[in-house]
Amino acid sequence: MSIASDLIRGHTDTIILAKLMGGDNYGYEINKSIQQKTQGKYELKEATLYTAFRRLEQAGCISSYWGDEQTGARRRYYSITQLGRDTYNSLIGDWRTAKEMIEKLIELEEK
Amino acid sequence: MSIASDLIRGHTDTIILAKLMGGDNYGYEINKSIQQKTQGKYELKEATLYTAFRRLEQAGCISSYWGDEQTGARRRYYSITQLGRDTYNSLIGDWRTAKEMIEKLIELEEK
DNA sequence: CAAATATACCTTGACAGGCGATGTATTATG
DNA sequence: CATAATACATCGCCTGTCAAGGTATATTTG
Numbered sequence: 001m002s003i004a005s006d007l008i009r010g011h012t013d014t015i016i017l018a019k020l021m022g023g024d025n026y027g028y029e030i031n032k033s034i035q036q037k038t039q040g041k042y043e044l045k046e047a048t049l050y051t052a053f054r055r056l057e058q059a060g061c062i063s064s065y066w067g068d069e070q071t072g073a074r075r076r077y078y079s080i081t082q083l084g085r086d087t088y089n090s091l092i093g094d095w096r097t098a099k100e101m102i103e104k105l106i107e108l109e110e111k
Numbered sequence: 112m113s114i115a116s117d118l119i120r121g122h123t124d125t126i127i128l129a130k131l132m133g134g135d136n137y138g139y140e141i142n143k144s145i146q147q148k149t150q151g152k153y154e155l156k157e158a159t160l161y162t163a164f165r166r167l168e169q170a171g172c173i174s175s176y177w178g179d180e181q182t183g184a185r186r187r188y189y190s191i192t193q194l195g196r197d198t199y200n201s202l203i204g205d206w207r208t209a210k211e212m213i214e215k216l217i218e219l220e221e222k
Numbered sequence: 223c224a225a226a227t228a229t230a231c232c233t234t235g236a237c238a239g240g241c242g243a244t245g246t247a248t249t250a251t252g
Numbered sequence: 253c254a255t256a257a258t259a260c261a262t263c264g265c266c267t268g269t270c271a272a273g274g275t276a277t278a279t280t281t282g
Binding site for chain 1: 117133
Binding site: 183 | 257259260261262
């Protein structure tokens, strides 16, 4: 893998919520769009993705329903809830804080 | 805890290596300086810190020696190796890549 | 038309890193 | 002299990631 997934760890939920802020969507599509956006440098592994869906649904951040496709494989669509939106905003704040902190901590300091 | 530790996960090694790039140092001091730099918003827990030292030493990124304090508690000093320096540079690169990717993935996109 | 590929979902079990809890020993301080 | 600070260390739990495996349908291709 090109980039250590530990660096992304903890952002999975935020990534999913961000995607759902733009409208209902289903797992396979979400994953594909992530790969596209990062030019294949990163992808959520399926197991990770579906684990995250369970986690987020249990937490009340998203809800799900089956699509009524007439053709092709069935799709489970996810919808972000109000709690999900609030959580997203909060996670974005966390990211900004963490980013600054990390930057401060890993850059070389001139004495 | 103020910030989810998963956001920091994967940066522990980089933070330690960064600190040691500035010269030999010992665990307690390193931890204190992290707390100071982040105004207490973040601290490496001791267990995390010492686990990381073991990991980094095993990987050949750092080496250690006991200080010869005449007074006070004994200190185990850590020194960064050439491999450690290379690793640090590589990790910094990873961070920049990851940062961009995360930014791209968690921001709201306007359609 | 059979085989391969793409779409789409899901679960299990192993693994690794973070960390709470707990322990040791020494020195400084009120 | 008790408490806090300095300084190190380990054990076992928890959580998130993911390789591996599975299901089912639709489309493409040789």
